[in-house]
Amino acid sequence: MGSAIFARMLRATETGALPGLRRAAWKGTYTAISSLWRRPRWRFMNYGYLPPGVPFALDAADEAERAFIGLYHQAFAGLPLDGAAVLEVGSGHGGGAAWLARRPGVARVTGVDLSGATVSRARALNPGVPCLDFRTGDAEALPFPDASFDVVVNIESSHCYGRMDRFVAEAARVLRPGGWLTWADMRGRAMLPATARAFDHPDLVPEAEAVLNAGVLAALDAMEAEKAREIARFAPLRGILGEFAGMRGSKLRGALESGEVLYLARRFRRR
Numbered sequence: 001m002g003s004a005i006f007a008r009m010l011r012a013t014e015t016g017a018l019p020g021l022r023r024a025a026w027k028g029t030y031t032a033i034s035s036l037w038r039r040p041r042w043r044f045m046n047y048g049y050l051p052p053g054v055p056f057a058l059d060a061a062d063e064a065e066r067a068f069i070g071l072y073h074q075a076f077a078g079l080p081l082d083g084a085a086v087l088e089v090g091s092g093h094g095g096g097a098a099w100l101a102r103r104p105g106v107a108r109v110t111g112v113d114l115s116g117a118t119v120s121r122a123r124a125l126n127p128g129v130p131c132l133d134f135r136t137g138d139a140e141a142l143p144f145p146d147a148s149f150d151v152v153v154n155i156e157s158s159h160c161y162g163r164m165d166r167f168v169a170e171a172a173r174v175l176r177p178g179g180w181l182t183w184a185d186m187r188g189r190a191m192l193p194a195t196a197r198a199f200d201h202p203d204l205v206p207e208a209e210a211v212l213n214a215g216v217l218a219a220l221d222a223m224e225a226e227k228a229r230e231i232a233r234f235a236p237l238r239g240i241l242g243e244f245a246g247m248r249g250s251k252l253r254g255a256l257e258s259g260e261v262l263y264l265a266r267r268f269r270r271r
């Protein structure tokens with residue numbers, strides 16, 4: 001039953017149907033998660049990414065969250081961060097924004113999220129990080145002036161948006177000329193043309209694109225046992241939580257394995 005509801009929600013995301021309802025459903029989902037599931041160190045809500053080859057450098061204190069930080073690490077690798085003002089759109093519980101705020105040279109990081117409960121949780125879970133703040137706001141109507149950030153980062157959030165093209169236009173608006181939009185998220189193959197159209201903005205120049213499926217599946221494997229222990233605490237919701245978390249045997253996990261769903265990363269430079 002849980003899996004069927006989740007599959008329907010995903011299908012609506014894929015077809016781009018009912019934008020207002022979809023936005024509200026995802027907002028309700030994350031508000032419920034942040035309000036009810038108060039695991040003390042749960043600062044990330046993404047599927048994770050463990051790239052092949054030599055593991056990237058990480059502080060010892062961040063090691064337990066390596067899989068989740070991997071998506072941020074790949075999003076920022078090689079980008080100029082010295083003195084950068086960074087905006088994360090869809091910052092969730094704030095672990096990624098807090099990790100970024102601790103990168104050498106970064107001037108400030110602002111996380112914005114649609115769910116007020118999620119923003120409250122991000123503040124509580126990431127205390128005492130200088131130059132970091134969180135606020136409530138909508139990706140499709142960002143509460144910031146034009147040209148106020150050097151980098152906009154967006155990790156595993158845009159599948160929730162009613163209108164992806166509105167988010168892209170807002171990202172272009174708040175970026176300074178020469179700034180970067182760095183994005184990663186999942187898309188079913190049927191959604192690829194619509195996603196390409198949403199990114200087709202006159203002020204954004206495509207610079208790089210990658211398919212992350214293999215590294216995302218490696219991260220899901222690495223975190224499977226820990227997530228299974230957590231999900232076991234909520235036995236009646238095991239089906240829907242297993243789908244949501246991309247556990248082995250879930251529909252979404254199968255689609256990532258078969259390539260029916262792609263986990264994509266893209267970067268754009270603001271003209």
Ligand SMILES: C[S@@+](CC[C@H](N)C(=O)[O-])C[C@H]1O[C@@H](n2cnc3c(N)ncnc32)[C@H](O)[C@@H]1O
Binds near residue numbers: 095137139
């Ligand atoms: C899967 S979580 C990812 C959070 C974080 N980026 C991470 O990697 O841990 C998706 C987040 O996007 C947020 N979100 C959904 N729709 C949004 C919107 N229209 N504007 C801003 N945030 C949104 C959700 O509330 C949720 O916190």
